[in-house]
Amino acid sequence: MDYKKLAEILFPNIDKNIDYYEEKFPQRRLEKGACVTRLAPSPTGFIHLGNLYGALVDERLAHQSKGTMILRIEDTDHKRKVEGAEEVIINALNYFNINFDEGVTLDGEVGNYGPYHQSERKEIYQSVAKYLVENNKAYPSFVSEEELEVIREKQIKENLTTGYYGEFAKDRDLTFEEIEENLSQDKPWTLRLKSTGNPEESLEIKDAIRGSVTIHPNNMDIVILKQNGIPTYHFAHVVDDHFMRITHVVRGEEWLATLPVHIELFETVGWKAPIYCHTAHIMKMDDGNKRKLSKRKDPELSLEFYQKLGYSKEALLEYLMTILNSNFEEWRMKNKELSMYDFKFKLDKMSGSGALFDINKLEDISKEVLVSMEIDDVVEFFYNWAKEYEVEKYNIIKDKKEEVKVLFSIGRDGKKPRKDLVYASQMFDFISYFFDECFTEYESLPENVSNEMAIKLLEEYKATFSMEDNNSQWFDKVREISEKYNFAVKMKEYKQTPENFEGSIADVSTVIRLAITGLVNSPDIYSIGMIMGEDRVNERIDKYISYLK
Ligand code: GLU
DSSP states (O other), rough: OOHHHHHHHHHHTTTOOHHHHHHHHHOOOTTTTEEEEEEEOOOSSSHHHHHHHHHHHHHHHHTTTTTTTEEEEOOOOOOGOOTHHHHHHHHHHTTTTTTEEEEEEETTSSSSSOBBGGGGGGHHHHHHHHHHHHSSSEEEEOOOHHHHHHHHHHHTTOOOOOSSSSGGGGGOOOHHHHHHHHHHTTTEEEEEEEOOOTSOOOOEEEEETEEEEEEEOOOOOEEEEETOOBBBBHHHHHHHHHHTTTTTEEEEEEEEEEEEHHHHHHHTTTOOEEEEEEEEEEEEEETTTEOOTTTTTGGBBBBHHHHTTTTTTHHHHHHHHHOOOTTHHHHHHHHTOOOOGOOOOGGSSSSSSOOEHHHHHHHHHHHHHHHHHHHHHHHHHHEEEEEEEOOHHHHHHHHHHHHHHHHTTTTSSSSOOOOOOOSSHHHHHGGGGSGGGOOOOOOOOOOOOOHHHHHHHHHHHHHHHOTTOOHHHHHHHHHHHHTTTTEEESSSHHOOGGGGSEEEEHHHHHHHHHHHSSSSSSSSSHHHHHHHOOOOOOHHHHHHHHOOO
């Protein structure tokens, strides 16, 4: 058959060839070892933790090697396209410090290897497709959905692998005249790969995360161009990753199953495949079983979840790094002062089996991150969050920045700083006692303290409280009140003979704490009093006394 002629009939408008694009998109001049990576999301409008996880791998590989990170939009499926989705993707990733050097940006496309929207690359795909037809490596197929279904049923009945391959791939053998005839009848056609693989064989492929992966070569004549001339993912990513000169393809493990197809496509066109890095799914424990995080069941899959709750991006990134690289935590312990970006991220330290996501661990990391941040940055982060996500709360704290700063500072100094702060909405709850608007309930008094006794203690406290006192003078007064009402000042003594006392000095502190904050546990009550000032302390005591009466 004259394949050149066939290619001309199928792609009459394509006048460029592979050589043209090889020249147009030359090898990049890179420093030794520099990686070129790409994130290739579909514009569905939903950007999730899995995307960020993969994007962080792309970002680290590219930026720590002085390479390039590209954003390519895989928008060939019009049905899945959502208005504004690109902005959502770019903004969400940018919030988490993932910045692209090339590709789609909010101000249009940047770079010499574009277009970066797959929908605008039709001509490039078709030029490669034309080359494949010219070389008898791809063919037009006119098989209809109904015919495919009949083939499928037969295969299932006979216990055979389903698909369009081997003896079932009848259109492989169409003559030139038959093709012409079909075309003259305007029959829709797809372009299929003429596969030469033998699945009985085994092939070792190197995956940068998983090491050596054994695959069985593909023998499916997969569709590479759909009826509308738009490529399938398989073909598009091969063409794009080649011409964009991508060195590392980081993508989810769901693509491992079709890796043989991709390897065959690269070989068929005569290109070198990039280094594949198949990341493990993010998993969670559910009733003792590990399972994939699901869009439907797990709100924590969406990035918005963390932004709304007010996790700092540093915390989330730091946490993702602990699941990405098994040696990160150890490094962090030894290098508390360094930025996460000083850590040398390595693909071979990634796990090939499910990465376990544990929200409790995220909380722990978040506490560490917040306690090691400068207090002004903590306050800034908190206010920015409130302004964006909780306007009502923002209005309450708006003019109280100094007080909020002091409240967050209580107990942060010293060798063993308190780690009370976890994420912004929790931080608000944590200091909400301070704001009269939020102060609604009292926790219970210790069992051994009656309301009458609590009132006596509080009246005494109110009478002696002075803003002039330093911490130890203040404490002496609490001690005196305790002694006066027979609350043990020495815990040891109290533990030995509790029957001799009303309670201990800890109970007295709790009563004061309840009056001032409504809580049994709170940061240092002396410090809180000093921030509130005498009038507000007295007001709170009076209010609690009338509540107890
Ligand atoms: N558009 C594909 C996806 O969102 C990209 C996969 C890849 O990175 O190659 O899953």
